[in-house]
Amino acid sequence: MQKIVSDPKIIMGKPVILGTRITVELILEKLAAGETSEQILEAHLRLRGCLRSIKYLLISPNPP
Template identity: 45%
Template sequence: MWQDFITSDKQVLLGKPIIKGTRVSVELILELLASGWTETQILESYPNVSADALKAVFLYLRDCMQQEFYYPLPASA
């Protein structure tokens, strides 16, 4: 479950969701992946992040989408 790996604390990164035990945010992981980083590159660059924690990022996002914690996009004209 993602709850084993993802947490939020108002005292850390203004409450952004982070990987437990780190200051690595879910947002940063997504930015790195969107920029073309591979899982291997992330794990090598952030040794406190595990492969299971990376998977938890996607489980967390899936749950957010299911609960509609996303920004609706306007319909194209």
Template identity: 50%
Template sequence: MNEHQFLERITVNPKIFGGKPIIRGRRLAVEHILGMLAAGDTIETLLEAYSWLEKEDVQACLIYAHRLIWTGDWSNNFRFWILDSTNPPQSKI
């Protein structure tokens, strides 16, 4: 699976969590997964806690976070670009 295919798992729905990035249209925010990993939870723990969650979903969250940091773009418009790697914004660094 390439990076773009991973990122297709990250979606945005204005009706769910105010448009924050979520996983495959479900009510699980990317920030929640990242927070759990930062707190020391393992991928296995996440997969047990959310039976529908797949390892590739967790990887997609990490790729999403990496892209966010890499571009230096903290605006809300970033989440609409993230799936289109053909025209990335320029880094502000």
């Protein structure tokens, strides 16, 4: 199941976590600012189960 989606009707087409308006950009900014995955999950409980997908995109040399 795809957990990161882009829809021009939601936040101008920015990639978001499926079923939310939480952008991938926001998550990456938080990680870059030094927040841990645990801190991000505490702040955004709807992300449980999706953070693994985001981490995969960060470390994969050829994301899908």
